[in-house]
Amino acid sequence: MPDPQVVIHVNGSPISVPAGSMLSTALLMASAPCRISSTGEPRTALCGMGICLECRAIVNGVPHTRTCQTVCQEGMRVETQP
């Protein structure tokens, strides 16, 4: 039996990920940066444990959410943090 999947929206596009995935993983799967630095560089999760803050993104409209500490939920919307 296949693993259960959830559908989330990354920068407006739906993607299907295994239930229980971290949002940072989903962003990597979608090739989307988590955030853009103040000098314009795309950044993504580095430490994976909520310390480095490189994985911040806008989740359901809330800016600066740590995507490496957030589990994907059905229908969640995540956007790259400007």
Added chain:
Amino acid sequence: MPGFDLAIVGAGIVGCACALEAARAGLRVVIAERGVVGGGTTAAGMGHVVVMDDSPAQLALTAYSRSLWRTMAPELPAGVEYESRGTLWIAADDEEMAEVFSKQTTYARAGIASQVLDPRELAEAEPYLRSGLAGALLVPDDGVLYPPVAAEYFLSEARRLGVVLLSDHEVVRCGKGRVQFANGTSIEAERILLASGAHIDLLPSLPIQKRKGHLLITDRYPGVVSHQLVELGYLKSAHKLTADSVAFNIQPRLTGQLLIGSSRQYGDESREINHAILRSMLERAIEYMPYLKGLSGIRVWTGHRAATADKLPLIGPTADHTLFLAMGFEGLGITNAPGAAVLAIDALLNRASVIDAAPYLPSRIQQEAVHA
């Protein structure tokens, strides 16, 4: 160690601006700093370059200094983060709106541009402010900068002109042409300029009181705030000489971060965060801008302002003819640094100043208080 024309104590924004001004005048200058350049009182400032009209003398010095900042703005390195977004003095009610008009009249007389905004124009200028505000005064030429980097810039320009920096040098005594350091060494100089911010241990009799302040900086939220926002009630609370107070004061930084203040406390010399004051400061900010409640703050810190009783700095000679002061700037040290540097070096060289230097002379207070 060779003799110097001028020894400056303290490499904060005022000391560094004085070093540059003195070097430009051809003086041989040494500047001593015990900690990090711009890391003391300078680092505790918000960096608001603002014309203030508490008194004619305060208006004259802030307007003069702001004009100097505006002149040098194009050559400031990017790291100084100088931006001229303008100040909005926000009126909560009709009483404060009356102050808006009176402030505009005062500024107009001094040649300072300003514009009255009605509630609709204010909401357009700053859509995240709460509704129901009475209006505001926009002072478009006010600015903001990052103070420690501005101090470093002045110092690097000064060093390019030959100024000697003694870092990690704590001064334990100064006066009578000699500066004595904690490491046992000393230097001689024709003149000494004390610019040690809120550190008044060298002249404990200086009529300066420390006023503690708290600041919070948020994560990056670009586009939420466009101007330096200050409640007009700030003027009322900032004038209280005894009680603790908080006021809505917020600045957008180039990074998109928001710097939120402000608090004033007497009699607390610690650097620790007072959570009751911090809470009331943030509640005040949220009252004006409810949206702030959902934002994430990433750092809180404190510092001390160096306040004088008449809210004017002490710039010029003391009874010890070798010892000069550039002290007591309270919340206007960043704004006033360039103007104060010109006045201080003018006094040192007996040059005439562009603005009347008399209101800032230390001799206006009891001379024995500033006798080393």
